[in-house]
Amino acid sequence: MARNGTGAARDGEDRAGLGPRRAAWRLLNAVTAEGMLLSDPRAAAILASLPPEGRARAQRLAVETLRNLSRIDGWLGPRLRKAPPPTVRNLLRLGALEIGQGEAPHGVGNALVALVAEGRRTEGFRGLVNAVMRHLGEEGPEAWARLGPPHLPDWLRGPLVEAWGGAAVRGIEAAHWAGVALDLSAKGDPARLAERLGGRLLPTGTVRLDGGAQVTALPGYQEGEFWVQDAAAALPARVLDPRPGDRVLDLCAAPGGKTLQLAAMGAEVTALDLSAPRLERLRDNLARTGLKARIVQGDVLEFDEGGWDAVLLDAPCSATGTIRRHPDLPQARDGAEIGGLIELQARMIDHALGLLRPGGRLVFATCSLLPDEGEAQVEAALERHAGLSVEVADAPGVEPAWRTELGLRTRPDHWADLGGLDGFFVGRLRTPG
Numbered sequence: 001m002a003r004n005g006t007g008a009a010r011d012g013e014d015r016a017g018l019g020p021r022r023a024a025w026r027l028l029n030a031v032t033a034e035g036m037l038l039s040d041p042r043a044a045a046i047l048a049s050l051p052p053e054g055r056a057r058a059q060r061l062a063v064e065t066l067r068n069l070s071r072i073d074g075w076l077g078p079r080l081r082k083a084p085p086p087t088v089r090n091l092l093r094l095g096a097l098e099i100g101q102g103e104a105p106h107g108v109g110n111a112l113v114a115l116v117a118e119g120r121r122t123e124g125f126r127g128l129v130n131a132v133m134r135h136l137g138e139e140g141p142e143a144w145a146r147l148g149p150p151h152l153p154d155w156l157r158g159p160l161v162e163a164w165g166g167a168a169v170r171g172i173e174a175a176h177w178a179g180v181a182l183d184l185s186a187k188g189d190p191a192r193l194a195e196r197l198g199g200r201l202l203p204t205g206t207v208r209l210d211g212g213a214q215v216t217a218l219p220g221y222q223e224g225e226f227w228v229q230d231a232a233a234a235l236p237a238r239v240l241d242p243r244p245g246d247r248v249l250d251l252c253a254a255p256g257g258k259t260l261q262l263a264a265m266g267a268e269v270t271a272l273d274l275s276a277p278r279l280e281r282l283r284d285n286l287a288r289t290g291l292k293a294r295i296v297q298g299d300v301l302e303f304d305e306g307g308w309d310a311v312l313l314d315a316p317c318s319a320t321g322t323i324r325r326h327p328d329l330p331q332a333r334d335g336a337e338i339g340g341l342i343e344l345q346a347r348m349i350d351h352a353l354g355l356l357r358p359g360g361r362l363v364f365a366t367c368s369l370l371p372d373e374g375e376a377q378v379e380a381a382l383e384r385h386a387g388l389s390v391e392v393a394d395a396p397g398v399e400p401a402w403r404t405e406l407g408l409r410t411r412p413d414h415w416a417d418l419g420g421l422d423g424f425f426v427g428r429l430r431t432p433g
């Protein structure tokens, strides 16, 4: 079989849907066995040989399989007397998703048997794949619909239950399952943008569009009237609340959602990040929106220009607050890197505090659901720095229940009736004057 063939071979592949399924299978294998994230350039390379619609289909298959993984495993489990090799299991998972979502079992089975037959180490599982797909097909989408919401893997579920309780974690899992709408931040008046795009204006000023809009095709995109930013990700800049002319240092700034907000509010912004490719995206975003910021490529811990009115530190973190849009994350990771991230965040907080003018403010934010990367960091910073105080972290439209003594806490199960929002922590600290 010609994998990347052209002409007749490719046409046959496309009709059988082999290309997108093969790519989705490879993505699943790389996420579950190598810890690759779907945002990794290697994922783009796996998809590169497919036409645009095939790429979209492969991506959707992989993302939805990962979003539903524990449900799928619950469905497959009783049909497997012996655990198959991980790669064969991933192919069965793909098939289960497709059959569960209403694809014709016969077509799915045929395609999967053809794929499993391509490899010397997997070809012996043709019979198993065929039999399992036939069984699932007999049960069909009705059985799929009866399966409960997916569960997070233990490495993350345990700490979250400890932090927020079992009922909240079930709500978080339901929100992960539900997926996400498209959230936009407006350069100008968000109410006018909501009206123009037929979206909803959320209480905190984010414009939300339901139903798979393609952002670059929206009116006003090319003119830079808005940018994509989850409702929770828009809160740190609002909590920082710069006055026009404030000198603000945006640390870990790329691709620049918060830089754009701060600049649109009239602050004089310096945006710093380590990653050149991500800063390139920040530069493109500034050019598209016509907003201004000074850009510095470098390491937060080595930057020594002081005297800032305010610093926004959007620190690298586990990103466990963003699983609604990145269902690959809990499957690709196992929590091993979190200890190092917590240490780095504390060092960045200490360094950022040293860059403020006396009486300056630091807004510390992470898109994490783990208190160790949020509330506990503020507590520990207060212990390390005499005279440092914590201020109320607030912004218009924020739910009172999100406010804590240490900062704002959002979770995906919040605003369930509005479609949820990412998990974030936002703390606001002030140095002595």
Ligand SMILES: C[S@@+](CC[C@H](N)C(=O)[O-])C[C@H]1O[C@@H](n2cnc3c(N)ncnc32)[C@H](O)[C@@H]1O
Binding pocket: 251, 252, 253, 254, 255, 256, 257, 258, 259, 272, 273, 274, 275, 278, 298, 299, 300, 301, 314, 315, 316, 317
């Ligand atoms: C959460 S993302 C930032 C998102 C960004 N603030 C926004 O609103 O679009 C974290 C960023 O930290 C950057 N980063 C990680 N370690 C860094 C370091 N030591 N110094 C500077 N930037 C760093 C990464 O390149 C990444 O862009």
